[in-house]
Amino acid sequence: MSVMTTAEWKNILDRVRTQNPALVRGWFGGLVPVDLCGGVLRIRAGNLKQVRYLDDACGSAFANAAQQVLEQLVTTTFETDAPGEIADDDGYPLSMSENNQLQLNEDYIFEHFVVGAGNRMAHAASVAVAEALGQTYNPLFIHGDVGLGKTHLLQAICHTTRSLNPSATILYISCETFANHFIEAVERGAMNEFRYHYRHVDLLVIDDIQFLGTRERSQEEFFHTFNTLHQAQKQIVLSADCPPAEIPTLENRLVSRFKSGLVAFVDAPCMETRMAILAKKARLRCIEVPEDVIEYVATHIQTNIRDLEGALLRLDAMSQSSESAIDMELARRALDDDSQRHAITIQHIIDVVTRYFGVRVKDLQSKKRPKSISHPRQVCMYLAREFTSHSLEEVGGYFGGRDHSTVLHADRTVKKMVETNDKVRRTIEDLRATLRARQNGAE
Ligand code: ADP
Numbered sequence: 335m336s337v338m339t340t341a342e343w344k345n346i347l348d349r350v351r352t353q354n355p356a357l358v359r360g361w362f363g364g365l366v367p368v369d370l371c372g373g374v375l376r377i378r379a380g381n382l383k384q385v386r387y388l389d390d391a392c393g394s395a396f397a398n399a400a401q402q403v404l405e406q407l408v409t410t411t412f413e414t415d416a417p418g419e420i421a422d423d424d425g426y427p428l429s430m431s432e433n434n435q436l437q438l439n440e441d442y443i444f445e446h447f448v449v450g451a452g453n454r455m456a457h458a459a460s461v462a463v464a465e466a467l468g469q470t471y472n473p474l475f476i477h478g479d480v481g482l483g484k485t486h487l488l489q490a491i492c493h494t495t496r497s498l499n500p501s502a503t504i505l506y507i508s509c510e511t512f513a514n515h516f517i518e519a520v521e522r523g524a525m526n527e528f529r530y531h532y533r534h535v536d537l538l539v540i541d542d543i544q545f546l547g548t549r550e551r552s553q554e555e556f557f558h559t560f561n562t563l564h565q566a567q568k569q570i571v572l573s574a575d576c577p578p579a580e581i582p583t584l585e586n587r588l589v590s591r592f593k594s595g596l597v598a599f600v601d602a603p604c605m606e607t608r609m610a611i612l613a614k615k616a617r618l619r620c621i622e623v624p625e626d627v628i629e630y631v632a633t634h635i636q637t638n639i640r641d642l643e644g645a646l647l648r649l650d651a652m653s654q655s656s657e658s659a660i661d662m663e664l665a666r667r668a669l670d671d672d673s674q675r676h677a678i679t680i681q682h683i684i685d686v687v688t689r690y691f692g693v694r695v696k697d698l699q700s701k702k703r704p705k706s707i708s709h710p711r712q713v714c715m716y717l718a719r720e721f722t723s724h725s726l727e728e729v730g731g732y733f734g735g736r737d738h739s740t741v742l743h744a745d746r747t748v749k750k751m752v753e754t755n756d757k758v759r760r761t762i763e764d765l766r767a768t769l770r771a772r773q774n775g776a777e
């Protein structure tokens with residue numbers, strides 16, 4: 335067991351503050367690092383409310399900052415000595431019971447979205463929908479390649495709805511969460527509860543609906559959910575990586591429902607928009623970037639906006655570690671490092687897997703064992719073995735301090751499932767394809 339130095343902890347806090355200004359709260363100064371053991375950094379907060387906030391919103395911000403400072407793979411857990419009710423809910427695993435605790439990124443608001451030729455229509459439609467639920471375009475279906483702002487727009491609709499109409503019931507979920515809830519409801523014989531949950535909302539937002547194509551029984555259920563909401567003039571917003579008709583194995587009746595409102599396309603941003611986005615992101619993160627560097631980065635990174643942001647963060651990290659300002663020389667060095675740009679990290683894997691299964695990172699790193707959590711966790715470990723060169727210990731440490739035999743077991747279990755279970759094989763193929771696309775620069 336070891337605890338870091340005061341300077342290291344201060345450095346971590348500073349990075350969290352500069353890299354995630356929207357997350358930072360005044361009481362962060364009172365956080366205390368307890369120990370660093372097996373790759374797990376334990377951080378103590380003042381009370382349970384703070385722990386909840388940290389768990390929900392700040393896990394990856396602290397983990398990333400700690401990784402940069404300590405130069406090792408780190409995961410974080412938050413705890414408190416202060417008395418309070420038990421925070422852990424090992425019972426019903428998925429977020430049905432969490433209802434309207436929306437898992438929204440506070441940065442994904444309309445004010446932070448740069449409008450350009452490629453996204454003008456999708457943006458205007460999103461604003462119109464948020465300002466008059468169920469009365470303009472219903473459903474609103476936004477499609478386009480990865481990293482072009484679909485999730486940002488969907489969440490901005492939720493934020494605006496919440497502030498214009500605090501009593502509106504909003505449900506923002508991934509397609510996998512819907513499908514998982516459905517299967518669990520069937521297994522538990524709780525279809526009434528399920529239907530009540532999904533059919534009594536004012537705004538239903540489902541991200542990455544293309545995954546519904548592979549879920550036959552969920553399609554049937556979603557068809558009825560859709561019709562009930564639509565007839566009641568409740569707003570439905572969907573996103574996908576392709577237009578409705580191109581979603582593989584999606585039933586025709588759903589394709590026609592999805593096309594019945596407005597289908598809006600988000601295209602890759604032009605040079606001018608890329609520069610505006612970079613300038614805005616730099617301002618939001620309080621990173622000082624000269625105009626010529628903005629132009630250089632926007633010229634060299636044309637794939638998507640996530641990559642633009644990645645480049646900005648890399649510039650910031652390099653400038654902090656070399657204690658020099660961001661300039662053209664630093665930008666050339668940062669962008670020439672091609673191998674780094676496309677390397678798959680454990681963070682990418684977690685990102686892709688959590689989105690696919692609709693689970694939270696903190697669940698993967700917790701001690702929870704229900705299958706809906708342990709299976710995605712094992713899939714992460716399996717993919718981490720395939721795509722990264724981390725040791726078994728490092729991977730185990732990242733998932734809540736598990737030991738190497740757990741990782742080995744996960745690796746073997748998933749390998750076996752891939753050979754014997756078609757559904758798991760398809761899931762792994764989907765996930766691999768998404769990761770490879772990122773590796774090849776498509777994401
Ligand atoms: P998608 O869901 O299409 O894969 P995201 O919505 O996750 O893409 O966007 C990836 C990143 O790019 C996010 O951090 C988002 O804030 C940012 N982004 C995308 N489009 C814009 C835009 N027009 N203006 C500002 N930021 C954007």
Ligand code: MG
Nearest residue numbers: 484485486541
């Ligand atoms: Mg998205």
